[in-house]
Ligand SMILES: Cc1cc2nc3c(=O)[nH]c(=O)nc-3n(C[C@H](O)[C@H](O)[C@H](O)COP(=O)(O)OP(=O)(O)OC[C@H]3O[C@@H](n4cnc5c(N)ncnc54)[C@H](O)[C@@H]3O)c2cc1C
């Protein structure tokens with residue numbers, strides 16, 4: 001066994017056997033009991049030594065299946081090769097060629113089903129958990145760059161093509177919109193981002209909590225765009241404050257990108273959902289994150305005094321809501337999920353963190369009714385037990401209700417975290433904009449909508465998806481917009 | 488920043504402000520509202536109906552009652568200062584048509600949002616009867632403006648200190664008993680008033696609309712905090728409303744949802760008035776002690 005110092009002395013000389021022998025580097029985290037009472041980031045990030053050791057695990061295999069697993073095709077072996085020798089700025093530059101928001105993606109991407117899933121090392125060691133921890137390394141490199149910038153390091157300014165005189169409107173400031181803005185601005189076009197909320201970032205500021213994605217990172221990214229000359233117009237609901245078509249017809253924009261996100265919370269349509277104490281995860285998290293209700297000293301937005309909380313769902317949104325409820329002072333938080341842990345769509349790391357923090361999971365459980373206390377407030381749920389049956393179209397085993405298994409459980413708060421559908425507002429206020437039956441905007445292979453000079457991407461097209469997929473759609477749209485404007 | 492260009496106190500707890508918001512002033516239609524926030528970092532988002540707008544001057548008029556810490560804070564803003572966030576116009580505009588005989592019922596602060604609707608209904612050629620009601624004379628607002636729109640104006644107070652001593656439902660019932668009965672009733676006011684207006688017109692089969700003032704956050708359909716049950720289905724007031732068929736609204740659940748955070752608001756309000764003025768810092772401090 002080589003010592004860490006020996007490994008790092010000349011990493012390029014390491015053979016595959018030696019690389020395979022290096023242990024997976026664990027992510028340092030705040031202690032569960034402590035972090036459950038604060039809003040600070042849970043994962044603390046690799047130390048430099050850890051990062052280089054983890055990067056040294058990469059076999060630099062010829063096939064690099066990780067690149068194909070990344071929705072934006074980052075040159076992963078390339079940035080790992082720079083990381084292992086401590087050339088972090090160079091590593092960051094490689095990532096930035098294809099990923100605008102590495103500090104964010106390193107924290108929130110579901111790496112275990114993307115780049116890390118096909119990793120040759122993980123396959124050789126017969127466990128995806130033993131794949132190279134690419135996401136953690138992406139975060140490390142991006143954070144190094146952030147620290148350098150904060151410390152006054154001069155990072156080469158993004159080069160902008162000469163001004164073209166063309167103007168592009170971007171509707172929505174989530175990852176899709178921000179990506180389009182950067183790529184289109186680089187091509188020399190003027191860019192204005194219209195955002196309904198009072199802050200930039202979309203779900204990254206109102207949904208994903210501070211303890212998982214510090215808002216300072218989102219602010220830094222917005223500031224970079226501003227430094228590139230992108231303008232933000234906040235408090236503007238396109239479709240109401242400004243009609244979509246008017247951006248083209250009256251306000252002189254040459255192209256419009258629509259990245260308005262999913263943003264329509266699903267409910268279960270079971271009795272009792274109207275009771276006080278039933279929240280969509282969007283509402284619960286927006287109150288806590290965007291409106292900062294977690295800071296009871298300063299925030300004007302009130303918070304519901306929850307003691308026993310049931311969270312319905314098994315995705316990232318459910319994990320965030322459950323962990324937020326715990327941090328806001330709930331004594332007990334239960335996640336009720338229809339299937340089992342294996343089928344949960346949430347990032348594996350978040351499920352693990354939630355379990356460590358004491359969130360209780362009731363698998364194969366599904367509420368059929370929420371009952372009240374006689375005064376219009378939640379008193380509990382009636383839940384039914386399930387068992388797994390045959391696999392469905394998605395390949396996951398279908399949960400089947402067990403008749404007669406209904407059971408009452410007392411809760412004062414129920415948070416519905418079953419995902420989001422597309423917000424119908426723009427479609428409703430824009431005649432001619434074609435959508436499917438779920439209000440997802442229909443686009444072609446270049447993200448063009450049914451309307452002339454209007455592109456769309458991200459959750460409004462995909463349905464509730466991920467940050468990186470939204471970015472990927474943004475990139476594709478930007479290429480098409482730039483080509484159109486050059487033509 | 489959305490600059491406040493005018494401010495007037497209409498009654499002890501009711502203020503009218505003019506706010507510079509040219510795009511909203513141009514786009515807004517009767518029945519729509521805005522969401523305002525007095526502090527980007529720590530403020531609350533509060534929905535307020537647009538009482539009037541001047542597209543030429545680029546201003547909108549907002550009328551609000553000081554009920555919680557945030558509305559007190561809004562009332563404290565002076566002419567020339569700015570509101571950092573005003574989003575709108577939100578919600579569906581009122582469906583304006585020539586219905587024939589229309590009765591507009593405005594209770595308390597609900598007279599403000601009724602104003603543009605009554606105006607639009609009048610312009611569309613309807614015969615418009617307006618009923619204004621309040622607890623007492625002091626709380627009657629916009630009587631003059633409504634008087635210039637109405638074919639008939641009826642003012643009632645609970646205590647008889649002004650106009651007729653009655654609840655708004657009494658003249659409403661009389662109008663429903665007349666021949667011809669109204670073709671449409673629009674009611675805006677406290678939920679309990681709207682509920683009773685609905686019960687008053689129901690036996691006569693008179694189509695009745697109510698404009699709902701639920702708790703809201705985003706106002707864009709994203710959070711579902713504003714949801715109500717209408718004819719057994721869940722509706723979002725900010726995007727599906729704010730107006731609904733008053734006979735189909737589940738008023739009881741709507742009213743209990745409005746009270747979801749009531750204890751906090753009450754203590755803020757009481758604290759202000761115990762002080763005899765809008766000493767907001769004190770209110771906020773008290774709220775903290777109370778562990779809002
Ligand atoms: C709680 C939660 C946790 C999540 N966790 C993860 C995770 O761990 N990893 C991951 O990859 N993904 C996660 N996601 C999903 C991810 O955040 C989204 O897929 C992604 O943000 C979508 O990006 P977008 O740009 O399409 O839209 P959004 O981020 O939704 O942004 C859309 C923006 O448009 C604005 N807008 C809407 N309508 C209008 C209008 N008419 N005019 C002007 N502006 C408008 C909205 O206010 C919003 O700011 C999570 C989502 C939630 C809700």
Ligand code: FES
Nearest residue numbers: 706708710711725
């Ligand atoms: S206010 Fe959030 S959905 Fe209506």
